[in-house]
Amino acid sequence: MTTNVPVIDSHAAPVAGRKNFLNCSSGFLSWAGTLDHKRIGIMYLVGVSLAFLAGGLFALLVRLHLWKPDGMLFDNVQYNQIFTLHGAFMVFIFVIPAIPGSLGNMVLPLMLGAKDVALPRLNLLSFYLWLAGALMATLAIVLGGFDTGWTFYAPYSLYTDQAVVTIGLAVFVLGFSSIFTGLNFIVTVHKLRAPGLTWFRMPLFVWAIYATAILQVLATPVLGITVLLVAFERLYHIGIFDPRLGGDPVLFEHFFWFYSHPAVYIMVLPAFGIVSELVSVHSRKPLFGYKLIAFSSLAIAIISFLVWGHHMFTSGQSTYALFAFSFLTFFVAIPTAIKEFSWVATIWKGSIALNAPMLYTLAFLIIFAIGGLTGVILGALNVDIHLHDTYFVVAHFHYVMMGSIALAFFAGLHHWWPKMFGVMYNETLAKIACGIIFVGFNTTFIPQFIMGSRGMPRRYATYVPDYMGFHQASTIGAMVLGAGVALMVFYLVASLFQGKKAMQNQWGGVTLDWLTPTPPPLENFDEAPVVTTEVYDYSTLDYKAMQTPVA
């Protein structure tokens, strides 16, 4: 993809002191009140990173507690609170907003050749709603915590004496943050594409964020009303989820999973988008099956609305519903496998550069294959009856949520870091950290697959001594994983202070985000871009921009 304007004049010497979005204004208010999508993206990045570190800390506490069969640190109620905090922080405050909020905000308008997202004020509101939700969740901890698990299953969530209303309202507010982000991105993709940027010239990250946005808009309101109803149920006992009052707890499960299954794809589709970009750039090869990947994102978005019942195989649904949900669940595997195969085929015979972002991407490809395939195993009815609510399920969704989504987020972060800040991190440390994270992650969760298949139930504060070896291996893995993440945080933060200057086009990308100066100016492009070539056309790559440091 090129434009008819030489966006980066790589023949001229870099102009020192050129204004970009980072240094065009300064002061607290220039950030807190900014309408610039790039600054909002960076605020999201800081926020979700802190949420990730908090959620990770809770995870380490859970793993430490489980070192011994009787538990090490907490009583049962405290343990319930800690794993609930881990789940709620990771799902609602980190994973769902992480990629769309930070990298999506940063990159999407750049890739479209737009000056900003379509609704910049709404974008800032999304961020503050996220912040308010995160603060309310923290307030709920202060008010005594919550022990329902991140799923708030009725009737327990109606009876427990903890701060369920506060966390419920926090989730409601976070939900609207997510809805407004999705709404904004849909409008931006429809209305703000540069001239010549047709739908099938859009980078696949844009396609993925677009499919995600549809899910955010169409699924999240149902979660909103569900958590509101739980709050009302606690406040004035409507009775619709409370069996004592004629209500049906299974109705809660239907409502909850009608959102929360699509939410899985709200979380994972942006990760797919990042991986699609990165395999192409770092193999310097057009994507294999571009249209198939684009359409598979939409197919996943549609099918995801039809499979919520597979979370409820043991809830007493009708047998026919079970068959239908199981059968439809297998369908998700088809578009997902199309992506995985297309990524591998893209790398095949490419000019592969084993940069840090590519290493994280390769780690994703391996881990996601395991995470995806174990999902198919769990989709099978009879197998799931045995594996339901065991560590096998825990390991499966951590292979997807942590191993795949968080690693893709890290990959994207390493990929666009030089674009955002104009500096490079220490790549040697980055590669070492990637290795530590990969080893630590698998050491944590492979034992969980095994003990889950042998019947270790999830969410228990204690366990029979037979499982001790697996639990201890898992805890050691978690510590290694934590060390890897700590190293990553260290070298990324250090790069901001003493990193060497990045190149204008650090990796040799040919999408519009790499064709504007690094870091981008406030309105993204010095001259409005016009797209004249197909997407991922590496014959247009300007190698000089890869050797020109940022000003």
Next chain:
Amino acid sequence: MSHDGHHSVVIPAPGPEFVPHTVAHHFDTPVQEFQSMKLGFWLFLATEILLFGGLFAAYFYFHESYPETFRLGGHQLDWKLGALNTSVLLLSSWTMAMGVRSSQTSQKQKTLFFCGLTVLGAVIFMVIKFFEYRAKNEHGLIVFSELFHPYDLTTNSLPWFKDYDGVMAGVPHPHLFFAIYLTMTAIHGLHVVIGAGLILWIMKGTAKGRFHAGYYLPVDLVGLYWHLVDLIWIFLFPLLYLVP
């Protein structure tokens, strides 16, 4: 936020009593701005429908589970007041449409007149709603003063459902109908109040001359919101008041 010599697009005012509109800096044309905002607002309306969708799903589920409760409960509502409120909202949708049209044709006084009538409709609706709630309160079907009192496990009875006249005797879980009635109409009522507030905001902008034939987008969007509020009530009325 004009920047680097980028010149913002300005839509001129049609007359001295109006103010020109400056298109937001990141849009190239007024049409792009108009279409973007409109698409975004329709998506927002979709989320509103989905939010109410959860309540409607709950309604149908329990109507199916306890048909007698819902039939008897529906008879306790005053269908005449419900029908009156439906007429008020329908009329207010018409006045809102006239307000939007007046704005599109730069008729300031007419816009203010019709928007004012719409707010009046909202007020009448809420007043009638208040009398309906008060009647429920008097019959002990929804005792508002005890709404948030804790549920008494020993007597297994809800503090806010007393049914002084025994009209709901003999049906299973009689409070369920009124709980759903209260939840749905209260959330709808909240939307009526928000809608009225938005219309007042529109009237303020109209008085200042911000909206005219060249730029009436906010009036258009608030109009859409008001029609949605009306539309949801059109479904609520038969479901709650005219239960077969």
